[in-house]
Amino acid sequence: MSNHIIALLFIDLDRFKEVNDTLGHNIGDQLLIEAAARIKLCVRDYDTVARLGGDEFTVILSELHDTSDIGRIAQHIIDNLSKPFSLSNREVYISASIGIALYPDDALSITDLIKHADQTMYTAKNEGRSRFRFFIKTMQVAAEKRMQLANDLRYALEADSLK
Numbered sequence: 001m002s003n004h005i006i007a008l009l010f011i012d013l014d015r016f017k018e019v020n021d022t023l024g025h026n027i028g029d030q031l032l033i034e035a036a037a038r039i040k041l042c043v044r045d046y047d048t049v050a051r052l053g054g055d056e057f058t059v060i061l062s063e064l065h066d067t068s069d070i071g072r073i074a075q076h077i078i079d080n081l082s083k084p085f086s087l088s089n090r091e092v093y094i095s096a097s098i099g100i101a102l103y104p105d106d107a108l109s110i111t112d113l114i115k116h117a118d119q120t121m122y123t124a125k126n127e128g129r130s131r132f133r134f135f136i137k138t139m140q141v142a143a144e145k146r147m148q149l150a151n152d153l154r155y156a157l158e159a160d161s162l163k
Contacts (some may be wrong), residue, residue: 001016003065005105006060007098008041008059008100008101008113010099011039012096012125013056013095015080015093015094015095021089023087031094032051039077041056043059043061047061059073064134068104074098077096081129094104097129097131099120099123099133100120100132100134117128
């Protein structure tokens with residue numbers, strides 16, 4: 001068994017909905033096609049780029065011996081997606097927020113790896129967009145605490161015990 005690391009990058013296109021709603025779905029579709037092409041240019045031939053749906057993409061960086069290049073690749077993706085797109089004689093600008101989770105360090109199942117990368121992408125987005133963040137275990141603990149608090153508040157409201 002090899003000691004390779006696998007990185008899952010969860011990419012969300014910032015301000016895509018704005019473009020789609022303002023310029024129409026045809027322009028939005030063109031933007032998605034060109035964004036995918038730009039992402040592919042940032043990774044190795046044997047890495048995997050996939051669109052999950054909407055404006056979300058994943059990149060699987062496999063056969064990594066260490067994590068030193070992951071941040072460089074993520075920043076390269078952000079930089080390429082931040083350059084203007086020329087779509088139907090219009091210049092369109094977007095950016096990207098990226099969450100990164102590592103196998104086996106951050107999760108042992110694909111479900112947990114995707115969940116952690118997605119969660120981390122929202123952290124990057126909430127910190128101002130156009131950035132990447134690596135998953136850290138305290139993010140999952142904080143998310144679980146928020147969910148428990150929301151459930152506790154819901155139960156308290158239903159029981160009318162917040163007086």
